[in-house]
Amino acid sequence: MYCTKCGKQLEEGTAFCPNCGTAQNSAESPAPDMDCPPPESPAVSKKGKKKGILIAILAIVLVGVCIAVFWGTRGDAIVGKWHDLDNPTVYMNLKSDHTGEMVSGGWAVKFTWDYDKASRLMSYDFSGLNISGTMRYDPDTDTLSRSDLTMVRVSK
Numbered sequence: 001m002y003c004t005k006c007g008k009q010l011e012e013g014t015a016f017c018p019n020c021g022t023a024q025n026s027a028e029s030p031a032p033d034m035d036c037p038p039p040e041s042p043a044v045s046k047k048g049k050k051k052g053i054l055i056a057i058l059a060i061v062l063v064g065v066c067i068a069v070f071w072g073t074r075g076d077a078i079v080g081k082w083h084d085l086d087n088p089t090v091y092m093n094l095k096s097d098h099t100g101e102m103v104s105g106g107w108a109v110k111f112t113w114d115y116d117k118a119s120r121l122m123s124y125d126f127s128g129l130n131i132s133g134t135m136r137y138d139p140d141t142d143t144l145s146r147s148d149l150t151m152v153r154v155s156k
Helices: 046-073
Strands: 080-084 090-094 099-104 107-116 121-126 131-138 143-146 149-155
Touching: 090 149
Parallel strands: none
Antiparallel strands: 080 090, 080 149, 090 099, 099 107, 107 121, 121 131, 131 143, 143 149
8 A cells, every 4th residue: 555645655554644644545545656756845945045145145244344343443533633732743643544653843653553442542552663652532622641742633
């Protein structure tokens, strides 16, 4: 005896196919036609594939935005041109790529910097001169300062 729907061989007198659950006639079912291919498993619909691709794209975009926000804003608060309050001929440019240039009269020195928003500390490193340190940023007065120097931003 064979299932009338899926063609699985069954024991005589089986009321329901254990494979597909189809009710069986009490009369013996003929053997399935072996020339017929077995039923295909359900294919994933095009709508389901599109939904999966859309979710993957959105996830990638979200990760990209998070990275851009973190890396892009970690020093934006202090990017710009700054002048020494006591000596206006001394100024520094802080660029968004975390490089800078200190200029005074006829000389200019390049340096690297980073900014920690939580502590409001800007760290700098004049690697060629073996000079490094920190300055505190005050957003209320828009100044960078350390014990012997205060700089005010003149442009962003």
